Each structure stands twice: as structure tokens, then as C-alpha cells.
Amino acid sequence: MIDVAREAGVSAMTVSNVINGRPGVSAETRLRVLATISKLGYQVNLAARHLRAGRTGAVGLIVPDIDRPYYAQLASRLANGVEKRGLHLVVERTGGDAERELEAISFGRLRMYDGVVVSPLRVDAADLDQLRFETPVVFIGERPVPKTFDHVMMDNVGGARQATRHLLTTGSRRVAIIGGRHDDHVDDMPSLRTRGYRQAHVELGIDLDEELVVESESFDPTAGFRAVKRLHESGVAFDGVFALTDAAAMGALRALADLRLDVPRDVQVIGFDNGKETEFLVPRLSSVEPGNQAMADRVLELLEQRVAAAGDGAKRAPDPVTTIVTAQLALRESTR
Amino acid sequence: MIDVAREAGVSAMTVSNVINGRPGVSAETRLRVLATISKLGYQVNLAARHLRAGRTGAVGLIVPDIDRPYYAQLASRLANGVEKRGLHLVVERTGGDAERELEAISFGRLRMYDGVVVSPLRVDAADLDQLRFETPVVFIGERPVPKTFDHVMMDNVGGARQATRHLLTTGSRRVAIIGGRHDDHVDDMPSLRTRGYRQAHVELGIDLDEELVVESESFDPTAGFRAVKRLHESGVAFDGVFALTDAAAMGALRALADLRLDVPRDVQVIGFDNGKETEFLVPRLSSVEPGNQAMADRVLELLEQRVAAAGDGAKRAPDPVTTIVTAQLALRESTR
DNA sequence: ATGAAAGCGCTAACAC
DNA sequence: GTGTTAGCGCTTTCAT
Numbered sequence: 001m002i003d004v005a006r007e008a009g010v011s012a013m014t015v016s017n018v019i020n021g022r023p024g025v026s027a028e029t030r031l032r033v034l035a036t037i038s039k040l041g042y043q044v045n046l047a048a049r050h051l052r053a054g055r056t057g058a059v060g061l062i063v064p065d066i067d068r069p070y071y072a073q074l075a076s077r078l079a080n081g082v083e084k085r086g087l088h089l090v091v092e093r094t095g096g097d098a099e100r101e102l103e104a105i106s107f108g109r110l111r112m113y114d115g116v117v118v119s120p121l122r123v124d125a126a127d128l129d130q131l132r133f134e135t136p137v138v139f140i141g142e143r144p145v146p147k148t149f150d151h152v153m154m155d156n157v158g159g160a161r162q163a164t165r166h167l168l169t170t171g172s173r174r175v176a177i178i179g180g181r182h183d184d185h186v187d188d189m190p191s192l193r194t195r196g197y198r199q200a201h202v203e204l205g206i207d208l209d210e211e212l213v214v215e216s217e218s219f220d221p222t223a224g225f226r227a228v229k230r231l232h233e234s235g236v237a238f239d240g241v242f243a244l245t246d247a248a249a250m251g252a253l254r255a256l257a258d259l260r261l262d263v264p265r266d267v268q269v270i271g272f273d274n275g276k277e278t279e280f281l282v283p284r285l286s287s288v289e290p291g292n293q294a295m296a297d298r299v300l301e302l303l304e305q306r307v308a309a310a311g312d313g314a315k316r317a318p319d320p321v322t323t324i325v326t327a328q329l330a331l332r333e334s335t336r
Numbered sequence: 337m338i339d340v341a342r343e344a345g346v347s348a349m350t351v352s353n354v355i356n357g358r359p360g361v362s363a364e365t366r367l368r369v370l371a372t373i374s375k376l377g378y379q380v381n382l383a384a385r386h387l388r389a390g391r392t393g394a395v396g397l398i399v400p401d402i403d404r405p406y407y408a409q410l411a412s413r414l415a416n417g418v419e420k421r422g423l424h425l426v427v428e429r430t431g432g433d434a435e436r437e438l439e440a441i442s443f444g445r446l447r448m449y450d451g452v453v454v455s456p457l458r459v460d461a462a463d464l465d466q467l468r469f470e471t472p473v474v475f476i477g478e479r480p481v482p483k484t485f486d487h488v489m490m491d492n493v494g495g496a497r498q499a500t501r502h503l504l505t506t507g508s509r510r511v512a513i514i515g516g517r518h519d520d521h522v523d524d525m526p527s528l529r530t531r532g533y534r535q536a537h538v539e540l541g542i543d544l545d546e547e548l549v550v551e552s553e554s555f556d557p558t559a560g561f562r563a564v565k566r567l568h569e570s571g572v573a574f575d576g577v578f579a580l581t582d583a584a585a586m587g588a589l590r591a592l593a594d595l596r597l598d599v600p601r602d603v604q605v606i607g608f609d610n611g612k613e614t615e616f617l618v619p620r621l622s623s624v625e626p627g628n629q630a631m632a633d634r635v636l637e638l639l640e641q642r643v644a645a646a647g648d649g650a651k652r653a654p655d656p657v658t659t660i661v662t663a664q665l666a667l668r669e670s671t672r
Numbered sequence: 673a674t675g676a677a678a679g680c681g682c683t684a685a686c687a688c
Numbered sequence: 689g690t691g692t693t694a695g696c697g698c699t700t701t702c703a704t
Contacts, residue, residue, distance in 0.1 A: 012699090013700095017674090024673060025673070025674085026673060043442070047697080048696070048697035048698040050680095051383040051698075066408055067411065075402045076401070079431075091427040092425070093415055109424075111379065111381055250613070254616040254617070279557070282618045349690075349691065350689085365690085381681050381682070384682040384696090386682095388684085389696090
């Protein structure tokens with residue numbers, strides 16, 4: 001920048017003013033500075049600007065994994081909103097391991113962003129409670145989060161309950177849950193959705209065979225595929241499948257096709273997340289729409305408030321809020 | 337940091353040394369400093385460190401869109417490699433519009449990274465040529481890139497040629513191309529793949545009906561779905577489909593199922609990218625494996641060299657290289 | 673309309 | 689083993 005200033009015969013300050021489109025620079029000077037800038041191929045050093053100005057123009061999104069439709073679609077939604085506000089979104093993944101999550105959040109990488117959205121998978125409230133943040137943070141997802149943070153969550157229990165009820169009230173008697181938990185007393189995604197599944201059974205007075213609860217570590221197509229295969233091989237009868245994610249449901253559909261079972265005639269299938277891909281599966285997959293857009297909108301709204309408050313010392317930071325978005329069914333061909 | 341130093345009764349330098357695990361600090365002092373750090377909840381300011389040290393510990397990946405399996409899987413592969421090298425990957429999307437691409441690359445956001453991988457969709461070599469970079473950059477994809485940059489590309493023409501040949505030599509006579517181009521004289525992805533498709537016809541002496549070339553702007557499932565519907569409605573007969581991406585192929589499969597056409601008996605289908613999802617479609621989708629892992633490995637290798645050269649003034653920057661990775665078929669149920 | 677001085681938080685280099 | 693000095697490149701404040 002000093003080079004540019006010298007070359008153009010002005011001060012660094014004037015160059016700075018030109019770059020940031022600030023008033024108080026004569027048209028002539030402005031032009032000369034701009035010419036010099038492009039002649040020298042100068043680019044601002046964002047690190048320096050950030051150090052000085054305290055803002056980066058970037059919002060961070062920290063997710064366990066990018067290569068999963070759910071997070072990819074979430075990232076897309078958030079990116080749209082963030083860009084509308086003149087910032088840009090950058091995505092980092094943690095690999096879904098607790099240490100790396102904590103590190104990503106605490107290690108100060110946050111400071112690189114004006115605001116951060118975190119979707120944790122493993123870390124728990126106690127760990128989070130230790131952390132001191134200066135950067136505005138909004139949490140998203142089902143992990144418990146200290147009450148000192150904004151938190152946007154979907155209605156996992158309610159969504160699962162609706163899905164299971166639908167299967168049970170349209171003729172399925174033995175509904176398997178893929179990725180479910182025998183012990184659902186933890187507050188993570190699989191346990192919450194399993195609770196909804198159990199609730200539906202209780203409400204409808206239907207006995208639940210624990211053999212229909214198929215645990216699995218992951219919730220990708222492979223997991224869904226294996227779960228159905230395993231169920232079939234162990235001779236457990238079932239006429240409905242509630243998969244914890246659309247991805248797992250996709251694998252389940254594939255396995256059912258291999259078994260020559262017709263969906264939805266022999267077995268009904270429903271997923272969770274209502275991803276874009278559901279429309280294109282064969283058969284088209286029914287799913288729980290967890291309120292994806294509403295969540296993204298709410299996250300952006302909260303973040304905007306906090307960022308504004310952080311930038312403007314006058315404004316007091318708003319009290320942390322927990323928002324629960326309502327879920328509903330998106331019924332397609334895989335259910336009756 | 338100064339606060340910590342004062343509180344612990346040492347100098348800022350000693351705090352810095354402790355934080356960075358540098359030798360020359362007595363165990364006692366180290367402990368005291370660490371205690372003070374956690375007591376005060378201190379976190380390093382990365383912006384300042386970056387400004388001073390000139391490195392960020394982050395590698396950037398700039399893609400048109402995150403919410404597309406191809407880019408998501410690419411990001412995952414790169415993230416694995418980058419993390420193995422002790423850095424972390426951050427992903428930014430441009431939305432695939434030329435201006436935003438250029439801005440993302442030029443505006444100096446690059447300076448936030450030790451190295452950057454760019455997958456451009458629209459910008460052309462001339463624009464890129466204008467730019468001056470200090471950050472090491474590796475380009476990926478089919479857009480022409482000035483010879484001053486490293487570039488890793490897949491064999492689009494060869495892959496498309498193999499795919500088309502396979503369909504034409506296993507009984508299909510009228511192979512439609514979804515997303516193809518009537519005029520394929522531009523060097524972008526659709527044109528290159530269309531060229532391979534045409535080559536295969538020429539080599540096998542099969543006449544090509546231009547009606548089988550279905551243009552489309554995007555290459556997602558919706559595009560594939562619409563293309564097949566359109567083809568069918570306009571009464572164009574076809575017994576094979578080469579979709580420019582797996583995503584488009586997914587839409588095509590869905591449309592064929594709606595039309596009660598059996599795949600592969602009535603119509604063979606092949607995609608491109610060999611994404612993870614191909615294994616779980618009904619029927620399982622044959623695809624062109626463009627050498628995804630080889631591309632990622634090569635990109636990381638090039639980047640590593642350049643980053644090393646940039647950090648170490650002694651090393652001269654290596655000459656820019658263009659690498660073309662070879663493609664091969666991954667045949668599954670959607671072809672004979 | 674333009675410039676000079678000071679400092680953001682950190683670390684490399686050297687002194688003690 | 690620890691402290692001092694200087695400066696990375698920018699922007700805020702105040703002076704001209």
C-alpha cells in the first residue's frame with residue numbers, strides 16, 4: 001500500500017480511502033490511485049485490515065462433515081442468506097470427533113470470522129461451558145448447549161413421532177427403525193428420534209419389538225443398506241422402515257430392491273431431512289421435513305443481531321434464545 | 337496477551353513462547369503462564385499472528401457450489417489430505433458466476449490462506465492472466481488456465497468417449513446425451529464431454545442424430561429428469577443415455593421409471609463422476625470414474641511443493657505443471 | 673481534500 | 689531463561 005502511495009504521490013491514507021470508497025477524495029486523485037493500484041497489481045492485506053478493523057467480512061460454518069447432503073444443503077441455505085447481507089460464508093469440517101470440534105471452536109479460529117454457526121456432533125455442554133468467546137456464535141443441532149448461547153434446533157422427537165405414526169396408521173404393524181437406540185437417554189440425534197418412534201407406539205397402543213430397533217454408528221446409505229440386510233437375514237419380519245436420515249433411507253430402498261420387496265406395498269419407507277434427492281429416488285422417498293429453511297432463516301437472524309451488537313458497543317448483546325422449529329411430513333411414493 | 341503477561345508477571349514474549357511450545361522456558365514459568373491463560377480465557381488473535389508470521393494454517397478451496405455431490409466429495413478428499421499435513425481446509429463457494437469467481441480469487445481473500453485450490457466454472461484464462469498472486473494456487477477443472485499456474489484436470493473427452501463407446505458396443509444405437517452441446521467448440525465441461533461422445537460415434541461409424549443432443553444449463557437431477565421427459569414427449573426414439581453428471585443421470589433414471597422403461601433392457605444409462613451415490617440408486621448407476629482420488633492427491637502434492645517454496649525463500653518456485661488424470665469406466669446395473 | 677502519528681496483537685532478532 | 693525493541697500493513701484520529 002505504501003508502494004502504491006509513493007508511486008501515486010499521495011499518502012497511504014488516501015489510498016486506503018480510495019480502496020474503501022470513502023468520500024473526501026477528489027475524482028482526479030481517486031483515478032490516479034486506482035490506476036496505480038492496477039498497475040502494481042496491489043491487493044489489500046486482509047490480515048492487516050482485520051487486525052485493525054476487527055472485522056473480516058466472513059461468517060464461518062463449522063460442521064462435522066461437508067460430504068453429507070444434509071450439511072451441504074444447510075451450507076447452501078446459509079450461504080445464500082449470508083451473501084445477501086454482504087458477507088460470505090466459509091465452511092470448515094471437524095470430522096465429527098469431539099476433540100477436533102472443540103479445537104475448531106476454541107482454538108481461536110473463530111476470531112477469523114465476524115460470526116460463526118456451529119453444528120456440533122459430539123461435544124457436550126460442559127465442554128462448551130468452559131469456552132470464552134468474543135465472536136458471536138449460534139449453535140444448531142440437537143446437542144445440549146449451555147444456556148449462554150443461541151441455539152436453533154429441529155423438533156427431532158416430534159418429527160420422528162409423526163413419521164412413525166404415519167406408518168403405523170397406514171397399515172404397517174412392524175416398523176423397523178434404522179439407526180435407532182435401545183437406550184435413548186442421551187440427547188443426541190439418534191436417541192431423540194428414537195424417542196419419537198417409541199412415543200408413537202405408546203400413543204397408538206402398539207407393542208414394540210426391540211428387534212426392530214437396528215442400531216448403527218453412521219447414518220449414510222451404507223448403514224441403511226446393511227441394516228435392512230441384517231434385519232432380513234436374521235429373519236425379523238417388518239413391513240415398515242423409519243430411517244433416521246434420508247441417506248440411510250436411500251440405502252434401505254436399495255436393499256429392499258435387492259430383496260425384491262415392493263415399496264410401499266410390502267414395506268413402507270420414510271426418511272428424515274427431506275433433502276433434495278428424495279424427489280428423484282425410485283420410489284420417491286417420503287420424509288420428515290424438519291423445517292430446513294426456517295432453521296437457516298432463524299440462524300441468520302440471530303447471528304445478524306449478535307454481529308450488530310458486537311460491532312456496536314452501544315447495543316447490549318441480546319439474551320440467548322433457544323428456537324425449536326416445527327417439523328412436518330413430506331409424503332411421497334414410498335409410503336401409502 | 338499483554339494481560340496474561342502482566343498477570344503472570346512475565347513478558348509477552350514468554351507468553352508467546354509458551355503458547356507456541358518453543359523451548360527456552362522453564363517448566364515453572366510455563367505452568368504459571370498456562371494457568372493464567374486458562375484463568376483469563378485468553379485466545380490468540382490469529383489475525384495478528386497471521387500479519388506477523390505470514391501464514392494462516394489454512395488451505396482454501398473455492399468452488400462454484402458446495403451443495404453438489406461432486407464438489408462435496410472433492411472437498412472431503414482434499415480435507416483429508418490437507419489435515420494429514422497439519423493444516424485445515426476451508427471451503428468457499430462462488431455460486432458459479434464469473435464475476436464472483438474472479439472476485440473470490442482476486443480480491444485478496446486468498447491472502448487469508450497458505451494455499452488455495454480453485455475450481456472455476458466461468459472465468460477464462462484472459463481474466464486470470466491479469467491477476468498477480470502471492471499465495472500458491474492450484475487450479476482444478478476443465479476451464480483453460482494461463483500456463484503460469486498449476487492445473488489438474490480430468491480426461492473429459494476420453495471419459496465421455498469410453499462411456500459412449502460402451503453403450504454403442506453393447507447394443508444401443510441411439511444414445512442421447514443429456515447436457516450436451518450442439519456447438520462444442522468452447523473448452524468447458526459440457527463441450528468437452530460432448531466431443532468425446534461425438535468421437536465415439538465417428539470411430540464406430542455410427543451416424544449421430546442431433547436430436548439426441550439435449551442441451552441444458554445445469555446438470556442436476558432436475559435437468560436430467562426434464563431432458564428425458566422432453567425427449568420422450570417430442571417422440572425422439574432412444575435406447576441409451578449418456579448423462580454429463582451422475583446427478584443428471586439420477587434424474588434420468590427417475591424419468592425412465594416414470595415412463596415404465598426398463599433400465600438397462602430398454603434404455604442403458606451411464607453417468608459421469610462416479611460419486612458415492614451411484615451404488616445406491618435403483619438400478620445401480622454405471623459411471624465414468626474420472627480419477628477423483630488421483631486428482632485430489634495430485635492437487636495436494638502440487639500445493640505442498642508451492643507452499644514449501646513460498647515459505648522458504650531459498651527454494652525457487654517450481655515450474656507450473658498441467659496434469660491430466662486418466663478416466664475409466666465403473667460399470668454397474670444401468671448398463672449391459 | 674489530504675497527511676502524520678499512533679497502534680491493533682503478535683513474533684523475529686537480539687540483548688541481557 | 690527471560691526481556692526489549694521493532695515492525696508486519698492497515699485504519700482511526702486529529703491536524704493541516
